[in-house]
Amino acid sequence: MLHEEISGAVVNAAMKVHSVLGPGLLESAYEACLAYELRKLGLDVETQVPLPVVYEGVRIDAGYRIDLKVAGVILVEIKAVSAIAPIHKAQLLSYLKLSGLKVGLLLNFNVVHLRDGLTRMIM
Template identity: 50%
Template sequence: MHENDISYLIRKAAFTIHTALGPGLLESVYETLMSHELRKAGLTVKTQVALPVLYDGIRLENGFRMDLIVEDKVVVELKSVEVLLEVHHMQLLTYLKLSGHKLGLLINFNVPTIKAGIFRKVNDL
């Protein structure tokens, strides 16, 4: 499956969840529900995936944790915050760079309409 097709299904799951429950829940709740919806759609989902960091001969096994990896192709970073900061966008771009994945979605569920909370990021796509 192509990254764009996966992205569509991820966005569809986010819309479904946000329509049913709205904003204001914890990020961990949205993560559980997203993984459930995506698996229902027949996708492979990994949660809280450790991302090692290599620097100057040092390897940090759990340098970062990516919220979701869908079909081993798309990184999904979930938030439930009042305001997304530039650092949240940079966080996803760093995950893409370090993991070698090409596409990522930053999704903030704490918005009146979920469309306003979804951001697509690419790495050499």
């Protein structure tokens, strides 16, 4: 599958999860349900993937985690906040740089319509 197809599958699965659960739950609930939906589609999904910081050539585990890594190529960061702030977008950009992945999705499930909580970034 191509990046576009995989990210499309993620968005569609996220919309299904949001339609069923609605806003107001913890990020962990959306993460678990989205991972379940994506696995049902036959996609490889890793959750809470450690993301080290490389500083002066040394890998340092600073406690960062990628919420979902889909098919080894799409980074998904899940939020359940009243509004996406610039720092959330900066976090996604930093995670893309640290991971070496090219496509990232920021999904905020605490919205009435998920389309209003969706940000896609390409490196």
